[in-house]
Amino acid sequence: MASTMLSLASVSPSFSLSIQGKIKLGSLERNNLFIKTESFGRMSMVAAVNPSRFEGVTMAPPDPILGVSEAFKASTNEMKLNLGVGAYRTEELQPYVLNVVKKAENLMLERGENKEYLPIEGLAAFNKATAELLFGADNPVIKEQKVATVQGLSGTGSLRLAAAFIELYFPGAKALISSPTWGNHKNIFNDARVPWSEYRYYDPKTVGLDFEGMISDIKTCFVFHELYSPEGSFVLLHGCAHNPTGIDPTPQQWEKIADVIQEKNHIPFFDVAYQGFASGSLDADAAAVRLFVARGMELLVAQSYSKNLGLYAERIGAINVVLTSSDTAARVKSQLKRLARPMYSNPPIHGAKIVANIVGDPTLFSEWKAEMEMMAGRIKNVRQKLYDSLCAEDKSRKDWSFILKQIGMFSFTGLNKTQTENMTNKWHVFMTKDGRISLAGLNLAKCEYLSNAIIDSYHNVC
Amino acid sequence: MSPQFTSPGAHSSSPTFSSSSSSSSSSFSSASDRRLNALVRHLATEESSPMDSISASPTSAHADSVFAHVVRGPEDPILGVTVAYNKDHSPHKLNLGVGAYRTEEGKPLVLNVVRKAEQNLVNDMSRVKEYLPIVGLADFNKLSARLILGADSPAIQENRVTTVQCLSGTGSLRVGGEFLARHYHERTIYIPQPTWGNHTKVFTLAGLSVKTYRYYDPATRGLNFQGLLEDLGSAPAGAVVLLHACAHNPTGVDPTLEQWEQIRQLMRSRALLPFFDSAYQGFASGSLDADAQSVRRFAADGGELLLAQSYAKNMGLYGERVGALSIVLKTAEVASKVESQLKLVIRPMYSNPPIHGASIVATILKDRDLFNEWTIELKAMADRIISMRHQLFDSLRAKGTPGDWSHIIKQIGMFTFTGLNPEQVAFMTKEYHIYMTSDGRISMAGLSSRTVPHLTEAIHAAVTRVA
Numbered sequence: 001m002a003s004t005m006l007s008l009a010s011v012s013p014s015f016s017l018s019i020q021g022k023i024k025l026g027s028l029e030r031n032n033l034f035i036k037t038e039s040f041g042r043m044s045m046v047a048a049v050n051p052s053r054f055e056g057v058t059m060a061p062p063d064p065i066l067g068v069s070e071a072f073k074a075s076t077n078e079m080k081l082n083l084g085v086g087a088y089r090t091e092e093l094q095p096y097v098l099n100v101v102k103k104a105e106n107l108m109l110e111r112g113e114n115k116e117y118l119p120i121e122g123l124a125a126f127n128k129a130t131a132e133l134l135f136g137a138d139n140p141v142i143k144e145q146k147v148a149t150v151q152g153l154s155g156t157g158s159l160r161l162a163a164a165f166i167e168l169y170f171p172g173a174k175a176l177i178s179s180p181t182w183g184n185h186k187n188i189f190n191d192a193r194v195p196w197s198e199y200r201y202y203d204p205k206t207v208g209l210d211f212e213g214m215i216s217d218i219k220t221c222f223v224f225h226e227l228y229s230p231e232g233s234f235v236l237l238h239g240c241a242h243n244p245t246g247i248d249p250t251p252q253q254w255e256k257i258a259d260v261i262q263e264k265n266h267i268p269f270f271d272v273a274y275q276g277f278a279s280g281s282l283d284a285d286a287a288a289v290r291l292f293v294a295r296g297m298e299l300l301v302a303q304s305y306s307k308n309l310g311l312y313a314e315r316i317g318a319i320n321v322v323l324t325s326s327d328t329a330a331r332v333k334s335q336l337k338r339l340a341r342p343m344y345s346n347p348p349i350h351g352a353k354i355v356a357n358i359v360g361d362p363t364l365f366s367e368w369k370a371e372m373e374m375m376a377g378r379i380k381n382v383r384q385k386l387y388d389s390l391c392a393e394d395k396s397r398k399d400w401s402f403i404l405k406q407i408g409m410f411s412f413t414g415l416n417k418t419q420t421e422n423m424t425n426k427w428h429v430f431m432t433k434d435g436r437i438s439l440a441g442l443n444l445a446k447c448e449y450l451s452n453a454i455i456d457s458y459h460n461v462c
Numbered sequence: 463m464s465p466q467f468t469s470p471g472a473h474s475s476s477p478t479f480s481s482s483s484s485s486s487s488s489s490f491s492s493a494s495d496r497r498l499n500a501l502v503r504h505l506a507t508e509e510s511s512p513m514d515s516i517s518a519s520p521t522s523a524h525a526d527s528v529f530a531h532v533v534r535g536p537e538d539p540i541l542g543v544t545v546a547y548n549k550d551h552s553p554h555k556l557n558l559g560v561g562a563y564r565t566e567e568g569k570p571l572v573l574n575v576v577r578k579a580e581q582n583l584v585n586d587m588s589r590v591k592e593y594l595p596i597v598g599l600a601d602f603n604k605l606s607a608r609l610i611l612g613a614d615s616p617a618i619q620e621n622r623v624t625t626v627q628c629l630s631g632t633g634s635l636r637v638g639g640e641f642l643a644r645h646y647h648e649r650t651i652y653i654p655q656p657t658w659g660n661h662t663k664v665f666t667l668a669g670l671s672v673k674t675y676r677y678y679d680p681a682t683r684g685l686n687f688q689g690l691l692e693d694l695g696s697a698p699a700g701a702v703v704l705l706h707a708c709a710h711n712p713t714g715v716d717p718t719l720e721q722w723e724q725i726r727q728l729m730r731s732r733a734l735l736p737f738f739d740s741a742y743q744g745f746a747s748g749s750l751d752a753d754a755q756s757v758r759r760f761a762a763d764g765g766e767l768l769l770a771q772s773y774a775k776n777m778g779l780y781g782e783r784v785g786a787l788s789i790v791l792k793t794a795e796v797a798s799k800v801e802s803q804l805k806l807v808i809r810p811m812y813s814n815p816p817i818h819g820a821s822i823v824a825t826i827l828k829d830r831d832l833f834n835e836w837t838i839e840l841k842a843m844a845d846r847i848i849s850m851r852h853q854l855f856d857s858l859r860a861k862g863t864p865g866d867w868s869h870i871i872k873q874i875g876m877f878t879f880t881g882l883n884p885e886q887v888a889f890m891t892k893e894y895h896i897y898m899t900s901d902g903r904i905s906m907a908g909l910s911s912r913t914v915p916h917l918t919e920a921i922h923a924a925v926t927r928v929a
Contacts, residue, residue, distance in 0.1 A: 052792035053700070053735065053766060057645050060802035063596070063809065087592055095590040105584050112577070114570040115781045116562060117774075120541060153629075153812035160811055169532055187810035232528070267528060298528055312593045313817035324527040334535035341538055342663035343636055343811070344629035349781035350818035 065183060065432060072430040080428040081446055083437040086243075086409065087312055088277075088375055091443045096375070098310045100367045104357040115349060120337040122151020122318070123352040129359040130303055130318045134272065134286055141293055145326040148333035150319050150340065151347045154312075155273045155304030156184060158319040162269065162300050163192035164339045165332075166234055174233045175269070176218060178202075180434060182243045182271070185236065199235075202245050207402040207414040209247050211256075218260050232265050239272035239301070240285040241408025244436040248278075248407055254288050258295055268292050268299040277308040278408045280376035282369065298323055305355055307409065308372055314351030379409065379439045382447065386439075389451035396459065409440045419457040427453035540659050540899055547897040555895035556913050558904040561711070561876045562780055563843055566910045571843070573778050575835040579825040583818075594814045596805040598627020598786070602820040605827040606786040610707075610740055610754050610771055617761050621794035624801040626787050626808065627815045631741045631772030632664060634787035638737060638768045639668025640807045641789075641800070642702060651702040651737065652694065654678075656901060658711045658739075661704065670702070678713045683869035683881055685715050694728055702735045707769075708753040709746035709875020712903035716746075716874055722756045726763065736760050736767040745776040746875045748844035750837065761790050773823050775876065776840055782819025843907075847876060850909045854878075857918040864925055876907050886924035894920035 062070075068084025090096050121127065127149040131142055141147050152158030166173060175189050178201035189196045200213030218235060237257070242248055249257060261268055270289050276282040292299055304317040319336065323329045340346070358364045383403050390400040403411060415423065415435040423429040429450060431437045442450060537545055543559025565571050583589060597603065603625040607618055617623050628634040643649055651670045653661050654677035662672050675697070676689030694703060705725075710716055717725060729736060738757050744750040760767050766789070773784040787804070791797040808814070826832045855870045870878050882890070882902040890896040896917060898904045909917065 050733075050792075052796040053647075053733075054645060054791060054796050054800055057796065057799045057803055059799045060806045062802075063805070066596075095592050097589070097591055101591075102584075109577075109580060109584055112572070114572055115576075115779055116570050117541075117560070117780045119545075120538060153816075156810070157812040169529070184810060184813065187806075191807075191810040265528075306593075311591055313591045313814070315812060315814070315816040321529070323529055328527045328529050328532065331532045331534040332529055335532055337538070338535045339667075341541075341632075342660060342667045343633070344783060345632040345660065346541075346781070346783070348629070348783040348816040348819065350816065 068430050068432055071424070075428055075430070077428040079449065081430065081441065081450065083429060083431040083439075083441045083450075085438050085441045086307075088307060088310060088409070088440045089443075091378060093441065093443055096310055098368065098371045100358055100364050100371060101310060101354055103364060103367075104354045107357060108353055113353065118151070118346045118349050118352070120340050120346050121149075121333060122347045123349065123356060125356040125360060126151055126316075126352040127318065129356050131320055133282060133359060134275065134289060134301060134303060134320060135293060135322075136283070136286070136290060139290070139293065141322050146323050146329050148321040148323065148329040148336065150333060150336045151352055152302070152317045152319050152340075153344070153347060154306050154315040154317040155271060155302055156188065156317075157315065157347075158302035158304070158317045159185070159188050159271065160192060161319050161336055161339055161343075162302060162321075163188055163194050164343075165336055167192050167194050168339070169335070170232070170234075175236055176233050176266070177236045178214075178238070178242070180244055181236065181238075185271075194234075201242075202247065202412060204414060207247075207412060208405065209249060209253070211249070211253055215256060215260050218257070218266065219264060232267065234269045234300070235261055235266045236269045236271060237288070239270045239275065239289050240287075241274035241278035241410070243273065243408070244410050244432070244434060245412040246406030246408050246410045247402075247412065249288070251287065251291075254291055258292050258297070261292075262295065262297065268297060270299065270301040272301055273304040274307055274408050275303070276369070276372045277376055280373040280380075282372075293322055296324070305351065309355060309358070309368065311351050311354060314354065315348060316351030316355055382439050382442050382444060383411070385444050385447040386442065386451060389447045390454065393448070393451050394455050398458070409438055411437050411439055413437055413454060415454070415457055419461045422457040422461040423453050427456070429453050538659075543897050543899055546891075550895055550897070552895040554916060556897065556908065556916060558896060558898040558908045558917070561775065561905050561907065563775060563778060563847075563876070563907040564910070566846065566912075568908075568910055568913070571778055573836065573839045575826055575832050575839055576778060576822055578835075579822045579832060582825055583821055591817065594627070594817055594820075596808050596814050597625075597801065598815045599817065599820040599824060601824040601828065602627055602784075603786060605824055606771055607788050609750065609827060610743060610757055610769060610788070611761050611790075612751075612754065612758055615758070615761060616764075617790045622792065622797050623788055623790050624797045624804065625789075626801065626804050627820050628770075628785050628787050628808075629783040629812070629815060630774050630785040631739060631770050632660060632785075633783065633815075634770035634772070634785045635661070635664045635737075635739065636668055637804060637807050637811070638770060638787050638789070639665045639670055640811075641804055642735075642737075642768070643669030644807070645800075645803060646702070646735070648698065648700040648702060648735070650698065651704055652697055652734075653704045654690075654706065654710070656712060657704070657706070659899070661739075665704075673697075673701075675703070677710070678715060678879065680881065683715075683866075683879065684872065685717060685721070687717070687721055691724065691728060694725070694734060695732070697732070697734060700733050700735065702737050702768075703729060704737050704739060705756065707738045707740035707743065707757050708755075709742035709877075711741065711875070712877050712899070712901060713879040714873025714875050714877050715869075715879070717756070719755060722759060726760055729760075730763060730765055736765075738767060738769040740769060741772040741775060742875050743771070743776055744837070744840045745844055748841040748848075750840070764792075766791055773819065777823060777826070777836070779819045779822065782822070783816060784819030784823055847906045850906045850911075850914070851878070853911060853914045854906075854909065854917065857914050858921065861918055861922050863918070863922040876905055878904050878906055880904055880921070882921070882924060883929075886928045889924050889928045890920045893923065896920050 072082040088096055131147050131149045135142055152161050175194050175196040176199050177185050177196050179198040180202055199217035200210045203210035240248055275285045278285045289301055299322050301320040306312040321332050358368050387400055387403045413435045417433050420431060420433050420435055423431060540560055547557040563571055607623050607625045611618055628637050649670050650673055651665050652673050652675045655674040656678055665672050675693035676686045679686035708716055743753045746753045769788040771786045774780045789800055791800060826836050851871050855867055858867045880902045884900040887898060887900050887902060
């Protein structure tokens with residue numbers, strides 16, 4: 001018997017492990033075991049010989065963005081620089097928890113608030129605060145209750161709720177997304193079963209906005225899907241600090257974008273992940289959204305507090321839908337709730353309370369604005385220093401001003417895949433293959449080194 | 463103010479939906495009609511996909527809302543009970559709806575051990591709020607698997623378990639369901655009749671089709687074991703079967719250990735895939751190990767299973783949304799591949815899970831003193847609920863309320879399936895301001911010694927005056 005078991009062990013590794021398990025269990029009988037070891041051994045043998053029902057599951061590829069940080073960690077070179085990270089770093093390149101957030105958390109603990117379920121739509125005080133922050137407290141759409149706001153799991157969760165809503169209530173309708181866009185946008189629409197296509201956005205020649213291409217594609221982007229006609233797509237727009245390029249339309253360009261969207265009866269769908277973090281001003285960064293709202297347009301806006309309040313891991317955001325009437329807003333909100341309930345029932349309370357406490361207290365709110373200006377300011381300084389270094393080091397007359405024109409955490413350097421690999425392999429600068437760098441991961445001290453790396457990769461590698 | 467529309471079709475096909483708007487169909491274009499018809503078809507058959515209906519029409523122009531066709535959804539039946547309760551101004555109102563623990567004083571409870579853990583976290587200056595990995599907090603995942611499967615679980619030691627942090631029980635069920643819909647050959651899940659109201663919606667939206675197996679026997683107010691065995695016995699081989707690990711919601715009726723063993727043997731002989739919902743470990747009997755027996759038996763036989771864990775009740779972390787999905791596989795290699803695929807489900811849903819609640823749990827589970835304190839507080843909650851059961855039972859008997867009420871003390875966990883019908887429930891709400899779900903489920907956690915008499919009165923009246 002024993003020899004039979006041993007020979008089987010050589011065939012199937014899981015079976016030999018089962019024997020080990022059996023022996024171990026036998027020595028732990030006093031720990032309240034309910035299974036007789038003999039019957040366990042027999043059952044184990046049967047189970048081990050039958051293969052897994054999930055044998056055919058393939059290994060999924062690692063996430064392209066997170067893989068950069070992992071490679072960085074593995075590197076032992078002392079000059080290494082992590083420009084893949086989409087999270088703010090201090091000048092000392094450390095993660096940053098805002099002081100105002102620590103204060104809020106202490107307050108919450110002192111008050112001894114309870115941990116009851118939130119309503120499906122989230123914390124009411126948070127929903128009120130977040131809509132007012134985005135649209136302005138005096139905005140008619142707020143006063144007239146034409147906004148449906150539902151707390152979501154940061155930007156991703158809010159986008160997903162909206163996508164699920166689109167799939168349900170606008171079956172066959174398409175999402176138009178910029179080329180390029182944040183890598184996860186496509187995954188979200190795919191999983192929500194919302195078809196999508198791209199509009200031109202990034203112009204590699206200018207390292208700027210391909211405005212004509214963008215307008216043209218929004219005008220003519222359509223798909224013939226049985227009875228489906230071209231109008232009424234959901235145009236995904238980055239409210240500010242476009243990710244990954246850092247390239248935003250000018251106010252005049254926003255007006256034209258709104259024109260063509262209205263003309264085609266498309267529905268604007270804003271992703272606002274950097275309000276206040278891009279320019280340092282909450283109002284300035286909301287200008288694009290407010291421009292569309294002022295035209296009386298119905299639209300969707302996904303918000304995130306990951307970056308501007310540094311609440312990354314708390315997963316706090318919201319989906320807002322601006323409608324033409326308060327009754328429609330109430331109905332839309334009820335349907336968003338019906339989509340949230342079978343996904344996670346109700347959203348997490350902690351991040352929502354932090355935001356509500358900060359926004360609801362004038363002192364904390366002011367402090368937040370100051371810290372946000374500081375973060376945005378540091379990034380602007382780093383952009384300036386990088387630009388100055390590039391100009392100083394680069395003997396060619398290449399125009400590096402796009403570094404200054406781009407805004408937010410990210411910059412599209414214009415480096416191609418091979419050049420990016422040179423950045424990593426030769427200079428130990430870790431970044432995503434599309435040429436995106438995170439300025440948040442850069443400090444003044446490293447600007448010169450980075451500019452050397454960029455110049456070398458740009459000029460000496462094809 | 464633009465006119466509001468309802469399609470005449472909407473009224474006839476889905477009477478449960480009410481719109482506060484008046485109907486006016488004269489300015490409809492045929493395109494809007496098509497969209498409304500598509501929507502009505504969807505609403506009429508909630509489980510079916512709307513994709514087979516006629517495609518969308520262009521958005522209506524100008525002043526009309528493009529969302530005009532969206533009708534008001536009904537309140538969630540369970541959470542809606544609290545909404546209705548909050549609107550009631552009676553001083554005698556009693557909320558026996560949603561399953562959240564209440565103290566004897568009727569107040570929500572944050573465990574002392576949770577407060578301590580939170581204080582530790584806030585005081586720790588080295589803590590940051592960086593994104594968790596997609597699969598969540600590593601410590602939390604390891605400790606959660608150990609908690610339910612047992613520290614000595616061979617499956618854990620052999621690295622055959624993949625555990626991912628999810629949004630409490632609901633999120634764990636949803637992620638597990640989505641994974642099965644994509645990677646498992648049998649896309650049907652069998653759920654007990656009755657079950658938690660949200661189960662059907664979770665699995666349907668995840669992409670599975672839902673069938674039921676007999677569970678509750680109204681005649682005995684206990685388990686219909688024969689029916690259960692028959693239904694599972696005739697399920698297609700390989701089908702997924704949802705099992706409540708303990709403290710069945712809403713009935714409170716659990717199989718005995720012997721019955722669990724029979725269920726296990728039947729399921730393994732037909733290669734039925736178990737999907738455990740464990741929302742009450744430690745909360746049901748007061749013992750973490752006792753409440754984990756059903757899961758551990760299945761895991762111990764070397765077979766595969768899915769498991770959704772929630773810390774909402776047993777650690778009182780309701781609003782923090784802390785839970786975990788564990789999948790026990792045959793080999794470590796498969797477990798690793800499965801984990802990579804779970805990440806693909808999670809990333810487009812919410813990217814990575816919230817840190818706060820998971821950190822609290824990890825802090826408690828890894829510290830021996832905090833863990834012990836937790837078990838004591840947990841037992842106290844369970845004991846109070848058991849005490850409420852006895853008080854209610856004694857009170858009904860003393861009053862001479864007709865019927866056999868012994869199921870109140872035989873059932874286990876937070877909920878009791880009273881056996882009251884929807885008319886009786888409505889009566890109790892209207893006349894006695896007692897809020898509960900229409901299936902007759904009451905949350906014992908919402909009762910206190912002070913309110914037992916009021917509930918007894920109400921039940922007595924309902925049973926004697928309403929059919």
